[in-house]
Structure formats: structure tokens, C-alpha cells
Amino acid sequence: MKLQEARQQFISSWGAFGTHWGINRTMAQIHALLLTSAEPLTQDDMMEELNISRGNVNMNIRELIHWGLAERILLPGERKEYFTAEKNMWKVIRLIARERKKRELEPMLELLNKLEEVEGDRREKQVKAFTETIQDIKKIGNKVDKTLDLMIRAEENWFLGRVWRLLIDKKTEK
Amino acid sequence: MKLQEARQQFISSWGAFGTHWGINRTMAQIHALLLTSAEPLTQDDMMEELNISRGNVNMNIRELIHWGLAERILLPGERKEYFTAEKNMWKVIRLIARERKKRELEPMLELLNKLEEVEGDRREKQVKAFTETIQDIKKIGNKVDKTLDLMIRAEENWFLGRVWRLLIDKKTEK
DNA sequence: CTATACTTTCAAGAAATATTGAAAATTTAC
DNA sequence: GTAAATTTTCAATATTTCTTGAAAGTATAG
Known part of the structure; x- marks a missing residue:
């Protein structure tokens, strides 16, 4: 080609x-x-x-x-x-992560915090279903948020070396 | 509310x-x-x-x-x-990851494999710039691909316990 | 088999989003 | 300062994407 x-x-x-x-x-x-x-x-x-x-x-x-x-x-x-x-692809990824976190994740987490405090008896089926879902999403959202923070601030090598290797290399798999 | x-x-x-x-x-x-x-x-x-x-x-x-x-x-x-x-949010995330990987990541990786083999002297500036970018993206894409594979197959607890903890908990930070 | 309840399809229309291009604004040269 | 080069803006238009609703399709009861 x-x-x-x-x-x-x-x-x-x-x-x-x-x-x-x-x-x-x-x-x-x-x-x-x-x-x-x-x-x-x-x-x-x-x-x-x-x-x-x-x-x-x-x-x-x-x-x-x-x-x-x-x-x-x-x-x-x-x-x-x-x-x-910017040609450094790790930096590119971090820049994109930063922007999308700000635009998408953060507003969603803010909303979830408000919605968690819904009125009503938690023993009611509907209230329970709602708050449980909100809390589950919040938990995951917060973890993603922290992970992205770490990643956005991370040095390329820290991220590559420490995280990726753990996730992927044969050696470290059980 | x-x-x-x-x-x-x-x-x-x-x-x-x-x-x-x-x-x-x-x-x-x-x-x-x-x-x-x-x-x-x-x-x-x-x-x-x-x-x-x-x-x-x-x-x-x-x-x-x-x-x-x-x-x-x-x-x-x-x-x-x-x-x-499906109410299990970890499962929800895995399902979404699976679908998007299939639709977006995999076709992109396929293309990058083709584009890597561009004709021309790698000493030419333009050829070099192109192939280097393609290869960098490919490297990252492949890592993301493998990570998603692992995640998609992962048990909730494996993922939670092993990866997230490493990434986030105070103890494991330097 | 037929009538009825319910689901699915898809062409036409509506809504959302991206693009154009010409006018206004800005910058630079002299 | 003025003129020329370049960049920016944004209302109008084009394109893409989503939604509707009515007709066709399917399943069930009797």
C-alpha cells in the first residue's frame, strides 16, 4: 500500500x-x-x-x-x-482521559451524590431498587474517577511498568 | 427529593x-x-x-x-x-466493554495491522512519521485489547480485589 | 380455523449535529 | 496611519441520526 x-x-x-x-x-x-x-x-x-x-x-x-x-x-x-x-501516544491518552473525565464522569458523580439521598422508607421495594442501583453505580464511578486521576497524573513509565505489566504479562498471572 | x-x-x-x-x-x-x-x-x-x-x-x-x-x-x-x-454493575460494565471492544477496538486494530506495512523507505521523513504513529497506536491498542479480554472474562472479585486495590489503595502507593 | 392481543418492521418525518462561506475581526508589514 | 494577509465568528444550510406510527407479522385462545 x-x-x-x-x-x-x-x-x-x-x-x-x-x-x-x-x-x-x-x-x-x-x-x-x-x-x-x-x-x-x-x-x-x-x-x-x-x-x-x-x-x-x-x-x-x-x-x-x-x-x-x-x-x-x-x-x-x-x-x-x-x-x-502531540505525538506521544501515552500523553495523548492522558489528555483525552482528562477531558472526558471532566466533561462526563464528574458531572455524573455529582448527580449520583444528590440522588442517593432520596426520601422514603428503604424497606419499600421501589426505593430500595433505586438507591441500590445508584449506590452501585457511584461505587464504580468513584473507583474509575480515582483510577483516572492516578493515570492522568502518572508518568508514562509508572503506568506502563507497574499497571500494564501486572495486568498482562504471563509471569504475574496466577 | x-x-x-x-x-x-x-x-x-x-x-x-x-x-x-x-x-x-x-x-x-x-x-x-x-x-x-x-x-x-x-x-x-x-x-x-x-x-x-x-x-x-x-x-x-x-x-x-x-x-x-x-x-x-x-x-x-x-x-x-x-x-x-442486569442489575450487577460489574457485569454491566463487562457487557458494555465486550460489545464496544468488538465494535470499535477490534476493527481499528485490524486496520492498523494493514497500515503498518506501508511501502516506502523508512528513512523518508513522511514514511517514518506515519509508521511510527501507527505502531505506537497499535502498541497501546493491543494492550487495551488484552486488558479488556482479561476484564471481560474476569470474575468480579478478581478484578476488584487484585487490580483495583493495586491501583487505588493507599497502602500500595509508593 | 378465526379473532384478538401483542410484537416487529421500516419509510417518512423530526430533531440533533456538523459544515459552509461570507462578513467581521485581528494581525502584520510598511 | 493604511492595506493586505490571515484568522475567527456565526447564521444559514446540509447531513446524519433518531423517532414515529401505521401496516405487516406472529402467537395464543377458544
Whole structure:
């Protein structure tokens, strides 16, 4: 397979993949484009490569920057802005985890805390079913929350070495 | 807060939460409704509680069943079908992990394997940038894949006891 | 077998979400 | 300062995704 074809396929799939994860197609495609580019790109480059409008590029590149996944670069003597992506994949994962935790997990945990204190006799079937489910979800949610905290703050090697090895390597399995 | 209000809030947020995770709003709401119901419900119950059409209930309850998250129950002497949700939250998480792995992770890994073998001199800047990114993603993807396999097969206690404790408990932190 | 209760399907319509492109804003060069 | 280059905004439009509801399908009782 030729480089250009491979790259096109990667960009297109990364985009589709993104839509399953609440990240919009174009944002994911720009990310894929930058991830596989040896050089920084301008907004015009991206418009051309992805066949999308200037406004679309602009909005999505800014969103990527907001997530910490892309960076604006000013080349000396150049008037245009250039952009690159964070290429360290562990860092990429941590940045995504950080953002999604903030947007999705934390608000949910806040809500669960409120809902836990529902009025009514816990001996009533309906009240019991409700509070038990809420508490179970909360327990798991809190664990995920702490795990993500640890991961987000973690050094790449700590995470790789300590956790992954435990989970995966043959040696450590019983 | 009254039970009915709390339940409404939970259903509505669970639905919104779902949309961020590639699960449609109604499917997530039906799931929330069943999770917090002491008794099995009929399609008509769900139509009324969620104010949605019969067709919508039917399609989404079948999808929940396909994921393993809900179950059809036939009560003796009753002609209507009743439905319940799996209430064990660890099992719920494993079921969701299994389904999403199959739909999202596995196809991506398959693609990455193909893309890794791009033609061209690895000393070329562009080729190098591309293959390095692909390989990095592949490495992480494979690890996630193995971890999910382990988790999907895992007994609740194994997972809870062994992994979570290592990740989270004070004692095991350096 | 027939009538009735119930479930499933799917084309059309509604709602949600993403994209465009042109105008406004900003930055830089001189 | 002004003009040219570039970036940003956002209302209008296009696209994608979800929902409806009525017709077709299936199962059960008698």
C-alpha cells in the first residue's frame, strides 16, 4: 500500500472511530492528519487534504488545542500559523482521559451524590431498587474517577511498568 | 427529593451520558428505567414512562437484549412480554466493554495491522512519521485489547480485589 | 380455523449535529 | 496611519441520526 492511500485510510477510520466516542468526525480527522504528518501544517493545508471549509478547520483545530492535543506553532518569517499534534501516544491518552473525565464522569458523580439521598422508607421495594442501583453505580464511578486521576497524573513509565505489566504479562498471572 | 423526581433525573442524565458514549439516548433511558425498577416492565410501561413510541421502545429494548443488558421475561398467565435489566454493575460494565471492544477496538486494530506495512523507505521523513504513529497506536491498542479480554472474562472479585486495590489503595502507593 | 392481543418492521418525518462561506475581526508589514 | 494577509465568528444550510406510527407479522385462545 502506498503512503498516501494508507494515510487516507487512517484519517478516514480515525474519524469514524471518533464519532463513536463523542468526538466529531472532523476533529478526529484533523487529529489523524497532524499525527501522521512529519511537518507542521497550516489551516489551508488541512482544508485541502480533508476537503473541508476554512471555518470547519478553524473551529476544530481550536478544539484540539483546547484538549491539549494540538499546538500552534509560529515559524520565523512566516505569517501563517502552523499546527502540530502531540505525538506521544501515552500523553495523548492522558489528555483525552482528562477531558472526558471532566466533561462526563464528574458531572455524573455529582448527580449520583444528590440522588442517593432520596426520601422514603428503604424497606419499600421501589426505593430500595433505586438507591441500590445508584449506590452501585457511584461505587464504580468513584473507583474509575480515582483510577483516572492516578493515570492522568502518572508518568508514562509508572503506568506502563507497574499497571500494564501486572495486568498482562504471563509471569504475574496466577 | 422524592423518588419519582430522582428517578426522572437519573433517567434523563443517564440518557445524556449515553449519547457521549455512542449509545443512543433512548436506549440509555430505557436502561436507566429498568435498572431502577423493582419489577419487570412491559413495552407499554416504557412508552408511558418515557413518552416515546412503540417502535422506538421495541427497537431499543432489542438492542439492550443484544448487548446482554436486558432480558425478556414471560410471566405465567400473562400474554405480554416483560423486561428486566442486569442489575450487577460489574457485569454491566463487562457487557458494555465486550460489545464496544468488538465494535470499535477490534476493527481499528485490524486496520492498523494493514497500515503498518506501508511501502516506502523508512528513512523518508513522511514514511517514518506515519509508521511510527501507527505502531505506537497499535502498541497501546493491543494492550487495551488484552486488558479488556482479561476484564471481560474476569470474575468480579478478581478484578476488584487484585487490580483495583493495586491501583487505588493507599497502602500500595509508593 | 378465526379473532384478538401483542410484537416487529421500516419509510417518512423530526430533531440533533456538523459544515459552509461570507462578513467581521485581528494581525502584520510598511 | 493604511492595506493586505490571515484568522475567527456565526447564521444559514446540509447531513446524519433518531423517532414515529401505521401496516405487516406472529402467537395464543377458544
